[in-house]
Amino acid sequence: MPEADACPFSDCLFDENASLLERTAALLEDLEPDTYATVDARCLGGSIGGHTRHCVEFYQGFLAGLEGGRIDYDVRARDARIENELPHAIAALRRTAAHLRQAAATQDAMHLLRVVENHNGNDTDWSATSVGRELxxxxxxxxxxxxxxxxxxxxxxxxxxxxxxxxPSTLRHRAAQKAITSCAA
Structure with missing residues (x-):
């Protein structure tokens, strides 16, 4: 039986996602702009900025799709400012987290949506999904x-x-294993 103070399923999913974006923004606050934007060949030519932009734009696609009931993660702005300008990225992460928290008040995790599977030329295949599944x-x-x-x-x-x-599931598992180990000792 769930705890009395546990958050509702939907709210928890929105909150967990928003918290991750906020933690990412906090981590980025301590970086130099050059560290944020520099591409590193040792990591498949990626940059911290590129990974940040990619994630923010997936959330933007999700939030935009909530209104029309269809999510297409391939339709992204690929905003160079999020990728290259650290203050802009931090603001985008925080703004997106705030929008997720606002959406939690109006969305049901079981609400059905459609998500694009792939684009084959002019054909687009849509699959059934839910808000909770996408979160x-x-x-x-x-x-x-x-x-x-x-x-x-x-x-x-x-x-x-x-x-x-x-x-989060790995962190919970590690904590449980640590507790078991310390009890056995």
Missing amino acids: RFLLSHTVHHCALIAILLRLRGREVPEGFGIA
Whole structure:
């Protein structure tokens, strides 16, 4: 049985995604603009800015799709300012997190949507999904890109907060294993 103070399913999913974007913004605040925008060949030619922009634009696609009931993650602005201008990126992350929190008040995680599967020339295939399913996807997708950001920072000798870029389920599992180990000792 869920705890009395546990947040509703939908709110938790929105909150977890918004919190990840806020933690990413906080991490970026300590970077120099050059560190943020520089492409690193050791990490498939990616940059911290590129990964940040990519994630922000996926959330923008999700939020835009809520209104019309159709989400197409391939239709993105590819905003060079988010990718290259650190203050703009931090503002975009915070703004997107705020929009997610606002959407939580009006959205049901079970609400059905359609998401584009692929574009084959002129044909577009749409699949059934839900708000909750897409929030889970976005969380996983963003954690993956945060892991790449963490790698880029470590390659530059930078410290990364513990747990950044690691899935919440993995962090919970590690904590449970640590608790079991300390109880057994």
